[in-house]
Amino acid sequence: MTKITQPRIKENIQPxxxxxxxxxxxxxxxxxxxxxLLAFQLLNLLTLVLQFNLIYLLFAISVLVLQFIVHFKxxxxxxxxxxxxxxxxxxxxxxxxxxxxxxxxxxxVGIAVAGQTLGLLLSMIxxxxxxxxxxxxxxxxRKDLYQLVVLGIFVATSSLIFIQSIYFSxxxxxxxxxxxxILINLFAPTIALSAQAKLLAKxxxxxxxxxxxxxxxxxxxxxxxxxPNVESAKVxxxxxxxxGDIAQLALSDExxxxxSFQNSNPEHAQLYWRAMVLDDFDGVTWRQSIRExxxxxxQSYGSATLAHAKSTAGIEISGIGLSYQVIAEPxxxxxxxxxxxxxxxxxxxxxxxxFSLFYRGIISQTLSYQxxxxxxxxxxxxxxxxxxxxxxxxxxxxxxxxLAKGQKxxxxxxxxxxxxxxxxxxFNQENYFYTLQxxxxxxxxxxxxxxxxxxxxCEHYASTFTYLMRAAGIPARMVVGYLGGxxxxxxxxxxxxxxxxxxxxxxxxxxxxxxRVDPTAAVDPERVESGFSRNLIQEYDNLSSGFFxxxxxxxxxxxxxxxxxxDAIDYQWTRWVIGYTxxxxxxxxxxxxxxxxxGKNLVYSLLILxxxxxxxxxxxxxxxxVKPDDKIKTLYLKTLTLLAQHKLVKVRSMTAQQFADFVDTxxxxxxxxxxxxxxxxxxxAYQNFDExxxxxxxxxxxxxxxxxxxxxxxxxxxxxxxx
Numbered sequence: 001m002t003k004i005t006q007p008r009i010k011e012n013i014q015p016x017x018x019x020x021x022x023x024x025x026x027x028x029x030x031x032x033x034x035x036x037l038l039a040f041q042l043l044n045l046l047t048l049v050l051q052f053n054l055i056y057l058l059f060a061i062s063v064l065v066l067q068f069i070v071h072f073k074x075x076x077x078x079x080x081x082x083x084x085x086x087x088x089x090x091x092x093x094x095x096x097x098x099x100x101x102x103x104x105x106x107x108x109v110g111i112a113v114a115g116q117t118l119g120l121l122l123s124m125i126x127x128x129x130x131x132x133x134x135x136x137x138x139x140x141x142r143k144d145l146y147q148l149v150v151l152g153i154f155v156a157t158s159s160l161i162f163i164q165s166i167y168f169s170x171x172x173x174x175x176x177x178x179x180x181x182i183l184i185n186l187f188a189p190t191i192a193l194s195a196q197a198k199l200l201a202k203x204x205x206x207x208x209x210x211x212x213x214x215x216x217x218x219x220x221x222x223x224x225x226x227x228p229n230v231e232s233a234k235v236x237x238x239x240x241x242x243x244g245d246i247a248q249l250a251l252s253d254e255x256x257x258x259x260s261f262q263n264s265n266p267e268h269a270q271l272y273w274r275a276m277v278l279d280d281f282d283g284v285t286w287r288q289s290i291r292e293x294x295x296x297x298x299q300s301y302g303s304a305t306l307a308h309a310k311s312t313a314g315i316e317i318s319g320i321g322l323s324y325q326v327i328a329e330p331x332x333x334x335x336x337x338x339x340x341x342x343x344x345x346x347x348x349x350x351x352x353x354x355f356s357l358f359y360r361g362i363i364s365q366t367l368s369y370q371x372x373x374x375x376x377x378x379x380x381x382x383x384x385x386x387x388x389x390x391x392x393x394x395x396x397x398x399x400x401x402x403l404a405k406g407q408k409x410x411x412x413x414x415x416x417x418x419x420x421x422x423x424x425x426x427f428n429q430e431n432y433f434y435t436l437q438x439x440x441x442x443x444x445x446x447x448x449x450x451x452x453x454x455x456x457x458c459e460h461y462a463s464t465f466t467y468l469m470r471a472a473g474i475p476a477r478m479v480v481g482y483l484g485g486x487x488x489x490x491x492x493x494x495x496x497x498x499x500x501x502x503x504x505x506x507x508x509x510x511x512x513x514x515x516r517v518d519p520t521a522a523v524d525p526e527r528v529e530s531g532f533s534r535n536l537i538q539e540y541d542n543l544s545s546g547f548f549x550x551x552x553x554x555x556x557x558x559x560x561x562x563x564x565x566x567d568a569i570d571y572q573w574t575r576w577v578i579g580y581t582x583x584x585x586x587x588x589x590x591x592x593x594x595x596x597x598x599g600k601n602l603v604y605s606l607l608i609l610x611x612x613x614x615x616x617x618x619x620x621x622x623x624x625x626v627k628p629d630d631k632i633k634t635l636y637l638k639t640l641t642l643l644a645q646h647k648l649v650k651v652r653s654m655t656a657q658q659f660a661d662f663v664d665t666x667x668x669x670x671x672x673x674x675x676x677x678x679x680x681x682x683x684x685a686y687q688n689f690d691e692x693x694x695x696x697x698x699x700x701x702x703x704x705x706x707x708x709x710x711x712x713x714x715x716x717x718x719x720x721x722x723x
Contacts, residue, residue, distance in 0.1 A: 027142055027145060038068055045132075047156050052126070070092055129155055132151040145186065195702070215580070236333065239276060239287065240285050244438065252498035254497065260324060262324060268530055272504065275337055275480055286478050301351055316513075319377070324370075336356075346370065366574055398446075401451060402467055403467075406470070427461065428523065446463060449464060476508070478504075484500055488564050635705065646715050660675055
C-alpha cells in the first residue's frame with residue numbers, strides 16, 4: 001500500500017512546489033514604477049500622434065486609461081496594507097490571455113488591410129505602436145519589462161523620420177534617456193535618482209564618440225520604404241490653381257524652404273523661385289498640360305546637370321553662375337524651387353521641359369540640394385510648333401470680352417513688346433488694386449475681374465495677363481512659385497514661407513525666348529521690390545488677428561531677435577546633420593582617404609591618436625578613487641567648517657559625541673541633522689566600518705549628504721530669522 005501511494009504523494013507535492021516557485025519568480029514593481037511606465041508610454045506615443053490613424057489613437061488612449069485605473073486601485077489597496085514594503089506588487093491580470101491574443105491577431109489584420117492607404121512605413125509604425133500598447137498588459141518577468149522599454153525607445157526614435165528639427169530631436173533624446181532611466185532604476189533601485197541620472201549621463205557621454213564615428217563613416221543606405229503620398233498631407237502649392245488659391249496660401253506662416261548663397265545675396269526683385277509651369281487653362285483652373293503631367297508621372301524628364309543643358313538646343317547658357325544650397329521642408333510633392341535658369345549635379349534631381357526642377361520621388365523629409373543658376377541664360381530661343389500651339393490655346397466661351405480686348409490690341413500694336421507694355425501701363429495707371437481680400441468672381445470670371453472689380457491678388461493679374469497675351473497671339477503661360485524671402489543675419493540665409501507664394505507670367509519673344517513678366521510689379525511695385533507692401537501687411541495683420549493671435553508679440557523687437565536666433569540654430573543643424581546625405585558622405589570619405597594617403601597627414605593622424613591614448617592612460621593613473629569612508633570624513637570636516645561660520649566651534653579636546661551634545665544644547669533645531677552626520681563619522685572612527693557592505697556604505701553616504709544639505713539650509717534661513 002505504501003509503495004502504491006508514495007509516488008502519488010510525490011506527484012501531488014511536486015507541482016505545488018513548482019507553482020509556488022513560479023509565483024515567487026513573478027516580477028514585482030512598486031506603484032511608482034508602474035505609473036512611470038504608463039507616463040513614458042504616453043510621452044513616447046505622443047511623438048507620433050500626428051501620424052496615427054484615428055482608430056489606433058482611440059485604442060491607445062483606452063489602453064492607457066484602463067491601465068491607469070487598475071494600477072491606481074492597486075496603489076490604494078497596497079497603501080492600506082500594513083508592512084507592505086514600498087507598495088511592491090505583481091502586475092495584475094487585466095485582460096485574459098485569449099483576449100490579448102485575439103486583439104493582437106485582429107489588430108494586425110486591420111493594419112494589413114489599412115496598409116494600402118497608410119503605405120508600408122506607416123503600417124510598420126502602427127504595428128510597432130500596437131505591439132507597444134499590448135505589451136503593457138503582459139510584464140510577468142524582467143525580460144518582458146526590457147522588451148517594453150526597448151519598444152518605447154523604438155517608438156520615440158521613429159518620430160525622427162517625420163520631424164527632424166534640432167529642438168524636436170533634443171526632446172526625443174531626453175525622452176529616450178528617460179526610458180533608459182527606468183532600466184537603471186530597475187537594476188539599482190536603492191541608488192538615489194540623482195546618482196542614477198549621473199550614471200546615465202556618464203554612459204551617454206561615453207557613447208558620443210562612437211555615435212559620431214558611425215554618423216560620419218557608416219554607409220547611409222536608402223530606406224526600402226517611402227512615406228505615402230497622401231493627398232491630405234500635401235502642403236504648399238498645388239499643381240492646379242484657381243483664382244484666389246494663392247491669396248489664401250499667403251496667410252500661412254509655414255516654412256517652405258531655406259536658402260544660403262555661396263557669395264552675395266541677390267536683390268529681392270530677382271528672387272523669383274520657380275516651382276512649376278501651368279499652361280493649360282479651361283477658363284477656371286490653370287493646370288500643367290496633359291503631356292507634361294504624363295511625363296511627370298513616368299519621370300522621363302532629362303537631367304538637370306550643366307553638361308546636359310549645354311548640349312540641349314533649348315538653352316543658351318551665358319553669364320556667371322549663381323551657386324546656392326536649398327533646404328526644402330517636407331511638402332509630399334515632387335517639385336523643387338530654384339532661380340532661373342537652374343542646374344544641379346545631383347542624380348536624384350531632374351529637369352522638366354519647362355525648365356523647372358523636380359525631385360525623383362516624394363519630398364517626405366527635409367531635403368537638401370545644391371543648385372547653380374544662370375540668370376542671363378536664354379530659355380528656348382526657338383519654339384516648336386507643338387509648344388507654340390499649346391501656349392496659345394484659349395477657352396473662348398468663358399471670357400469673351402477679354403478675348404476681344406486682346407484681338408483689338410493685336411490690331412493696334414504689331415510689336416509684341418509695345419503690346420506688353422501697354423497692358424502693364426493699364427494695370428499701373430487705371431484703378432486696379434492689389435489685395436488679399438478680392439471680391440468673389442462668378443465662375444472665376446477673368447472678364448469680371450478685368451473690367452468690373454479690378455481688385456485681386458497675384459494670380460488674378462497673372463491669369464488675366466496670360467489670357468490677354470494668348471488672345472493677342474503671343475505664346476504665354478503662368479508660372480507659380482515663391483517671391484522673395486526673409487533674410488536671417490544670424491545664420492546668413494534666406495527663409496521662404498508659404499506666405500511668399502506668388503504667380504507670374506512668361507511670354508515667348510523671338511530671339512529672346514521665354515521672358516518673365518510680373519503684372520504685380522505694375523500694380524504694387526513694393527510687393528516685388530521689398531516684400532509685402534504696407535497695405536498688404538495691414539491686411540495680413542487684420543486677417544491674422546483674433547483672441548488667440550500672436551501678432552502683438554511678433555511685432556516686438558526682442559521676439560524677432562529670439563526667433564531669428566532659434567531659427568538660425570535649427571538651420572545649421574538641418575544643413576550639417578540632416579543634410580549629411582549619402583552623396584555628401586561619399587565625398588567626405590573620399591577626401592579623407594585621399595588625405596591619409598599622403599604620408600604627412602597619416603603621421604599627423606597617428607600622432608593625434610597616440611596623444612589621445614596617452615592622455616586617457618595618464619588620467620586613469622592620476623585618478624584616485626575616493627572610498628565612501630573617505631567621503632564621510634570629508635563631509636564631517638565640511639560640516640564642522642560650516643558650523644564654525646555660525647559660531648559653533650568644536651574645541652580640539654571635544655570628542656565627536658561631546659560636540660554633538662554641545663550642538664544639541666546650544667542649537668537644538670540643528671541637532672537632528674547634525675546627529676546623523678556625527679553618528680556616521682563615529683561609526684567610521686570607532687566601529688568596524690569594513691563589516692558593512694559596499695552598497696550599505698553608499699546608502700549611508702547618501703543619507704549623510706542629504707542631512708548636510710538640510711543643515712546648510714537651516715543655517716541659511718536662520719540668517720534671515722526664519723526658523
